[in-house]
Amino acid sequence: xxxxxxxxxxxxxxxxxxxVITKFENNNAGGxxxxxxxxGAVIPVGDQKIVFTTDSHVVHPIFFPGGDIGRIAVSGTVxxxxxxxxxxxxxxxxxxxxxxxxxxxxxxxxxxxxxxxGEVGASIVTGDTKVLERGSLDGIVINTAGIGVANHVVxxxxxxxGDVIISSGTLGDHGLAIMAHREGFDLGEQIRSDVAPxxxxxxxxxxxxxxxxMKDPTRGGFANxxxxxxxxxxxxxxxxxxxxxxxxxVRSAAAMLGIDPLEVANEGKTIMGVAADDAEAVLRxxxxxxxxxxxxxxxxVTEGSGVVMKTKIGGERFIEAPIGDPxxxxx
Amino acid sequence: xxxxxxxxxxxxxxxxxxxVITKFENNNAGGxxxxxxxxGAVIPVGDQKIVFTTDSHVVHPIFFPGGDIGRIAVSGTVxxxxxxxxxxxxxxxxxxxxxxxxxxxxxxxxxxxxxxxGEVGASIVTGDTKVLERGSLDGIVINTAGIGVANHVVxxxxxxxGDVIISSGTLGDHGLAIMAHREGFDLGEQIRSDVAPxxxxxxxxxxxxxxxxMKDPTRGGFANxxxxxxxxxxxxxxxxxxxxxxxxxVRSAAAMLGIDPLEVANEGKTIMGVAADDAEAVLRxxxxxxxxxxxxxxxxVTEGSGVVMKTKIGGERFIEAPIGDPxxxxx
Numbered sequence: 001x002x003x004x005x006x007x008x009x010x011x012x013x014x015x016x017x018x019x020v021i022t023k024f025e026n027n028n029a030g031g032x033x034x035x036x037x038x039x040g041a042v043i044p045v046g047d048q049k050i051v052f053t054t055d056s057h058v059v060h061p062i063f064f065p066g067g068d069i070g071r072i073a074v075s076g077t078v079x080x081x082x083x084x085x086x087x088x089x090x091x092x093x094x095x096x097x098x099x100x101x102x103x104x105x106x107x108x109x110x111x112x113x114x115x116x117x118g119e120v121g122a123s124i125v126t127g128d129t130k131v132l133e134r135g136s137l138d139g140i141v142i143n144t145a146g147i148g149v150a151n152h153v154v155x156x157x158x159x160x161x162g163d164v165i166i167s168s169g170t171l172g173d174h175g176l177a178i179m180a181h182r183e184g185f186d187l188g189e190q191i192r193s194d195v196a197p198x199x200x201x202x203x204x205x206x207x208x209x210x211x212x213x214m215k216d217p218t219r220g221g222f223a224n225x226x227x228x229x230x231x232x233x234x235x236x237x238x239x240x241x242x243x244x245x246x247x248x249x250v251r252s253a254a255a256m257l258g259i260d261p262l263e264v265a266n267e268g269k270t271i272m273g274v275a276a277d278d279a280e281a282v283l284r285x286x287x288x289x290x291x292x293x294x295x296x297x298x299x300x301v302t303e304g305s306g307v308v309m310k311t312k313i314g315g316e317r318f319i320e321a322p323i324g325d326p327x328x329x330x331x
Numbered sequence: 332x333x334x335x336x337x338x339x340x341x342x343x344x345x346x347x348x349x350x351v352i353t354k355f356e357n358n359n360a361g362g363x364x365x366x367x368x369x370x371g372a373v374i375p376v377g378d379q380k381i382v383f384t385t386d387s388h389v390v391h392p393i394f395f396p397g398g399d400i401g402r403i404a405v406s407g408t409v410x411x412x413x414x415x416x417x418x419x420x421x422x423x424x425x426x427x428x429x430x431x432x433x434x435x436x437x438x439x440x441x442x443x444x445x446x447x448x449g450e451v452g453a454s455i456v457t458g459d460t461k462v463l464e465r466g467s468l469d470g471i472v473i474n475t476a477g478i479g480v481a482n483h484v485v486x487x488x489x490x491x492x493g494d495v496i497i498s499s500g501t502l503g504d505h506g507l508a509i510m511a512h513r514e515g516f517d518l519g520e521q522i523r524s525d526v527a528p529x530x531x532x533x534x535x536x537x538x539x540x541x542x543x544x545m546k547d548p549t550r551g552g553f554a555n556x557x558x559x560x561x562x563x564x565x566x567x568x569x570x571x572x573x574x575x576x577x578x579x580x581v582r583s584a585a586a587m588l589g590i591d592p593l594e595v596a597n598e599g600k601t602i603m604g605v606a607a608d609d610a611e612a613v614l615r616x617x618x619x620x621x622x623x624x625x626x627x628x629x630x631x632v633t634e635g636s637g638v639v640m641k642t643k644i645g646g647e648r649f650i651e652a653p654i655g656d657p658x659x660x661x662x
Contacts, residue, residue, distance in 0.1 A: 001434040003428050003429070003430060003434060003462055006462075007462050008428070008460055009462075021441060021460055023445075024445050024454070027455055029456050033456045034457060040457055041421065045420070046377045048379065050381065052421055052456060052478055053423070054425045054457055054474065056425040056459055056474055090372065092372075092384070092476045093385070094386065094474050094476075095352065096389060098334070099334060100333050100334065103334060106348075106351055106352065107351055111354075117357035118357055122357065123364065125359060125360050125383060126371055126383055127365060128385050129338070130339045130389050131336050132339075132389060135469070136470075138468070143385065143425050143476075145423045147383055329464075
């Protein structure tokens with residue numbers, strides 16, 4: 001078997017490849033390990049719970065409306081830590097760079113990473129740099145791994161019947177920004193990536209109520225994230241289409257491109273399952289932060305399985321996990 | 332300015348690029364940070380000292396005499412942790428894979444990583460996978476970041492006048508194995524990479540005596556490592572050529588290729604500065620481990636600066652830091 005593009009697209013097909021790549025017998029350091037396929041691992045060290053995660057970033061183009069590969073590299077890892085309840089402390093930065101890459105672009109990328117770090121009080125503490133000869137790599141790959149500390153670990157598998165589903169904001173912005181920009185759409189510049197480091201917002205939400213489950217809807221988008229959350233928890237999720245926050249410009253671009261905005265990556269959003277009694281308090285906390293001002297209650301959890309959307313015209317349709325994110329090199 | 336191959340070759344020229352890439356204001360989490368350019372960072376968490384490091388691996392070919400990219404990916408990170416005195420606990424594994432890559436090769440790589448992890452009791456606990464379209468990447472890039480716990484942190488800057496310099500074994504094996512294999516030398520198969528995870532050996536050495544400084548001579552080889560150690564500590568190092576452990580086959584291949592075996596990468600060695608009174612005990616500890624049986628005292632530290640080698644014929648010559656490792660994609 002050969003690796004194909006869908007193996008890296010964050011959807012159903014990716015599972016085939018993951019079954020090979022995760023076949024480690026040495027896969028757990030005493031906490032939450034590789035087998036859980038969560039946003040990060042948890043390692044008990046002394047009396048602390050260390051959260052640990054990694055992401056390699058290959059987004060193309062490297063500069064796009066609303067962000068760049070540097071902002072994604074920091075935000076992606078900060079957000080994976082935050083999804084586990086971890087305050088981001090320290091990140092690593094390993095760059096693989098194509099020979100001939102412009103050093104001025106590198107400077108912009110480093111400055112952008114630094115700004116994102118500053119937003120959440122984290123630091124790049126260690127790094128590595130490799131240069132590949134022309135023809136061996138197109139552009140740059142930036143890997144960031146991250147260490148956080150969690151007082152209370154949150155899982156992506158913790159949904160409970162009775163929970164309310166909250167989205168911290170509009171869906172589809174990042175994936176459509178990348179696609180519209182690539183296609184040279186006139187409306188391209190109106191659609192900006194949502195890429196942002198979310199710890200500050202998540203910290204407020206964690207303090208406001210009982211969050212049972214959290215996940216950031218990156219590759220494969222909301223459709224993939226909510227299906228993974230429902231399936232891991234063994235519950236049914238009902239989504240209210242009318243409540244889904246999606247920008248008009250994103251809807252238009254998605255329609256023109258024939259892409260479902262629920263299936264493309266977001267880089268500055270979280271989907272939460274919250275105890276019903278705490279939903280309003282968590283919503284207020286999210287909305288009090290600049291990255292959460294469009295937060296909305298979008299559904300609820302019941303017993304059963306699968307994810308169903310109540311449509312605007314009163315019907316119902318399944319939201320399925322996509323085969324894979326329709327946007328290649330989205331992050 | 333454009334990035335060139337020497338910017339990633341671990342020698343003097345790499346400093347130019349590092350001055351750009353390390354320009355983070357957010358660069359330290361309260362312990363040892365990016366500014367120290369050591370083998371890893373140290374982060375205080377509760378009452379523990381967490382060691383944190385990262386490496387992206389691009390070795391070509393991915394299978395070579397004595398090892399493969401998987402064994403390097405685990406060993407490189409385990410060794411960076413060990414060089415700081417850190418017991419390796421948990422590693423991340425982020426793969427960027429070219430479309431069309433053979434899944435059977437991936438299985439071999441994962442099995443090799445798993446075996447190396449098993450040698451030192453560490454685990455892969457979190458991961459990420461991206462697939463790049465044909466033409467965007469040649470082969471596979473594997474990033475591993477690692478977390479260790481140190482009772483006593485060792486720096487690469489700790490050499491003191493009076494210290495003895497110890498090499499844990501023969502020098503130049505990895506770089507020459509890669510080059511000889513690429514060139515199709517008949518003696519290629521006699522030269523095997525030394526790639527190995529060193530924590531078990533380092534742990535014995537740390538228990539045996541007072542180790543003031545430690546570094547693994549990877550890109551740029553021994554010549555680069557010993558110059559960095561001398562320069563960071565502000566001391567002079569005198570190396571005894573006759574004491575340097577170099578295999579005859581490595582010497583021959585190096586001569587044929589016009590490469591200095593002291594300037595190429597090792598992937599299973601450490602260079603230590605040890606208090607003179609403890610040197611014999613540390614040497615015995617190293618030799619009691621399978622990866623240290625060729626350990627030798629190779630020099631001593633005095634006041635001053637620079638690294639000089641006393642040659643076999645009674646002369647002296649400077650050992651300079653190389654411009655860069657002469658073997659591209661060596662690790």
